[in-house]
Amino acid sequence: MALQSDIHAPISPSDDALRLTGRRLPRWAPVGSLAVGLLVGLFVQLTQVTVLGLAPVVVVVLVFLISYTGWTLAVEGRRHAVDRFATALIYSGAILALLPLVWILITVIYKGVTVLSVNFLFVDTMRNVNPRAAGGGVAHAVLGTVQQVGIATLISVPIGLLTAIYLSEYGRGRLARSINFFVDVMTGIPSIVAGMFIYTFWILTLGFPQSGFAAGLALTILMIPVVVRSAEEMLRIVPNELREGALALGIPKYRVIIKVVLPTAISGIITGVMLAVARVTGETAPLLLTTFLAQDVNWNAFEGSQASLPTFIWDQIARGTQSSLDRAWAGALTLILIVLFFYATARILAARYAPKEH
Amino acid sequence: MSLFTPPRITGSSVRPGDRNFRFTTTAAGIGVLGVLAAIAAFLIWQSIPALQNNTGNVFTNQQWLPDADPPEWGIAVLIFGTLWTSLIAMVLAVPIGIGTALFITFYAPRRIARTLGFVVDLLAAVPSIIFGLWGLYYFMPQIVPAAQWLSSYLGWIPFFSNDLDLYTKSILIAGFVLAIMILPTVSAISREVFWQVPKGHIEASLALGATRWEMIRMAVLPFSRPGMISAAMLGLGRALGETIAVALILSAVFEINWQITEPSGNSIAANIALKWGEAASNGRSALIATGMALFFITLVVNMTARWVVNRRRDFSGAN
Numbered sequence A: 001m002a003l004q005s006d007i008h009a010p011i012s013p014s015d016d017a018l019r020l021t022g023r024r025l026p027r028w029a030p031v032g033s034l035a036v037g038l039l040v041g042l043f044v045q046l047t048q049v050t051v052l053g054l055a056p057v058v059v060v061v062l063v064f065l066i067s068y069t070g071w072t073l074a075v076e077g078r079r080h081a082v083d084r085f086a087t088a089l090i091y092s093g094a095i096l097a098l099l100p101l102v103w104i105l106i107t108v109i110y111k112g113v114t115v116l117s118v119n120f121l122f123v124d125t126m127r128n129v130n131p132r133a134a135g136g137g138v139a140h141a142v143l144g145t146v147q148q149v150g151i152a153t154l155i156s157v158p159i160g161l162l163t164a165i166y167l168s169e170y171g172r173g174r175l176a177r178s179i180n181f182f183v184d185v186m187t188g189i190p191s192i193v194a195g196m197f198i199y200t201f202w203i204l205t206l207g208f209p210q211s212g213f214a215a216g217l218a219l220t221i222l223m224i225p226v227v228v229r230s231a232e233e234m235l236r237i238v239p240n241e242l243r244e245g246a247l248a249l250g251i252p253k254y255r256v257i258i259k260v261v262l263p264t265a266i267s268g269i270i271t272g273v274m275l276a277v278a279r280v281t282g283e284t285a286p287l288l289l290t291t292f293l294a295q296d297v298n299w300n301a302f303e304g305s306q307a308s309l310p311t312f313i314w315d316q317i318a319r320g321t322q323s324s325l326d327r328a329w330a331g332a333l334t335l336i337l338i339v340l341f342f343y344a345t346a347r348i349l350a351a352r353y354a355p356k357e358h
Numbered sequence B: 001m002s003l004f005t006p007p008r009i010t011g012s013s014v015r016p017g018d019r020n021f022r023f024t025t026t027a028a029g030i031g032v033l034g035v036l037a038a039i040a041a042f043l044i045w046q047s048i049p050a051l052q053n054n055t056g057n058v059f060t061n062q063q064w065l066p067d068a069d070p071p072e073w074g075i076a077v078l079i080f081g082t083l084w085t086s087l088i089a090m091v092l093a094v095p096i097g098i099g100t101a102l103f104i105t106f107y108a109p110r111r112i113a114r115t116l117g118f119v120v121d122l123l124a125a126v127p128s129i130i131f132g133l134w135g136l137y138y139f140m141p142q143i144v145p146a147a148q149w150l151s152s153y154l155g156w157i158p159f160f161s162n163d164l165d166l167y168t169k170s171i172l173i174a175g176f177v178l179a180i181m182i183l184p185t186v187s188a189i190s191r192e193v194f195w196q197v198p199k200g201h202i203e204a205s206l207a208l209g210a211t212r213w214e215m216i217r218m219a220v221l222p223f224s225r226p227g228m229i230s231a232a233m234l235g236l237g238r239a240l241g242e243t244i245a246v247a248l249i250l251s252a253v254f255e256i257n258w259q260i261t262e263p264s265g266n267s268i269a270a271n272i273a274l275k276w277g278e279a280a281s282n283g284r285s286a287l288i289a290t291g292m293a294l295f296f297i298t299l300v301v302n303m304t305a306r307w308v309v310n311r312r313r314d315f316s317g318a319n
Helices: A029-047 A055-075 A078-112 A118-122 A139-170 A173-186 A191-205 A212-236 A240-248 A253-281 A285-290 A309-319 A322-353 B016-052 B076-107 B110-125 B128-153 B171-195 B199-207 B212-241 B244-249 B268-275 B281-315
Strands: none
Touching: A029 A055, A055 A078, A078 A322, A078 B076, A078 B110, A078 B128, A078 B171, A078 B212, A118 A139, A139 A173, A139 A212, A139 A253, A139 A309, A139 A322, A139 B016, A173 A212, A173 B016, A173 B281, A191 A212, A191 A285, A191 B016, A191 B212, A191 B268, A191 B281, A212 A253, A212 A285, A212 B016, A240 A253, A253 A322, A253 B016, A285 A309, A285 B268, A309 A322, A309 B128, A309 B244, A322 B110, A322 B128, B016 B281, B076 B110, B076 B171, B076 B212, B076 B268, B076 B281, B110 B171, B128 B171, B128 B244, B171 B212, B171 B244, B199 B212, B212 B268, B212 B281, B244 B268, B268 B281
């Protein structure tokens, strides 16, 4: 065994035979390997051996993985080398997963703040703005987004909540199981298909005009399954003792649900609704099919095209001038701030009020 | 029940309020099912005109001229582009998503795990138009050198060769951006599945002296395999239907091209978004037909994935 062979191991009790565990790397080993990787990466970066933009990063990761695993293999043996290699890969994967969000957020903030202003947000529209000229704003788009998402929320919350109540309080057997299953399936419907359905149903078949309301209906399709899923989860964790206690007092079941079960779960339900709002606010595709683009304020959600933040960004990108791209970035910053506000608030509320699951 | 019948206190055993409320909630539930059925029905119905007067074969024709006279169009190119971009996205996102989930569940300290979980979920909240904008102007310039490297050093592999010497707006870049977009889905579902691994299996393997990776390989992965497959499939479902980011990034050339580094390719959803505005009535009907195909493809993918996950949940010994 290698145990007896080397008495100069980095950390070793005086007598190998007394050791309970095999020889281990020092605690700073990962950092040390990473430092070696960084040094080599820096060398590649400075000498410009290759023209690849990402090459130094790749070199750092590779050198780190090879040196770290090789070192472990030499000191701790094969099993631990595999373990450390897997650990290093999993850590790298996690860091890699972190990278895009940080990169996107920094880019959007950096590019967006130059144009963003109170006037841009709440006063100016794109009416009579030359694509090549600076200026203009998203006031019309903010109005449209608020109306369309508001309509979607007003329709989807009652339907979603009632469905959730059915699933958690009444539903047994086949019907409940199939509703449960298809709600899950519905969360995966492509957003453009939802828009297309509203186009065929509301506009082609029923003959209504393109409108903000049609866009709201398309968003409703996307919102309902999210609301159902989150509300049902919240209703299910309401303790049964509360229901039984109320029923034992002779209160009708529907009163129990409305007066006892719903108030207990309400904070979680609101959280779920906010997550759903965050999800649909950024949807572009269904809006392109149901309300298309508009350059000016349209207060009437029931008739005519209505702007929205996502379609505003889409339009500005398509125009492709420097000024319109600046506007697109500012619109993107506005949109991401709205979405992240809803999302972060919901998650913080959820973390604070939801019962602990794990 | 047969021994003792409780005395009736009120006239009827079911109160009208109860009956109405139960009826309303059931109706809402059935309504949700009805919406799904209506989506299928209306998409089929409205795509019939274009399917009937199409002079090309829907499945094999590689043209898109539904508004021409006579109309000629086919879905082959779009299906190919949709599957090809999604496949690349899966190859990139599934290992990283599962790795992140493993990190969050088994490696990270609790506080870091929670933060990272939050951040990865936050990625799901970023609107796809922003992925498209960022992908087009910031991500693509970073990937282009990598694509050049692939084609010059690995060009002997058929997929990587590049005869046009143009590297922007390629299927590879769209695949990368899609991978980032489906990462939260893959990671979240995998995490859920890893939580269901019986604690006993994990502790037993560690107690037998397994390293952490051996524990994962022998206790966690075998138990979670079906769940990970459905996580990948749910990610696939999302990638298949992604519209705006792909519409912005892909060059929208209407042809089948296996070269992933060349500017080419199209997907069903992106094609709809790009062609909708200019399409006349038959063109829209043809686009609806492609949308119907997309709907059924994602429906099958999602149903299979959910079925696998649910079946697993029933047998899980975790709770």
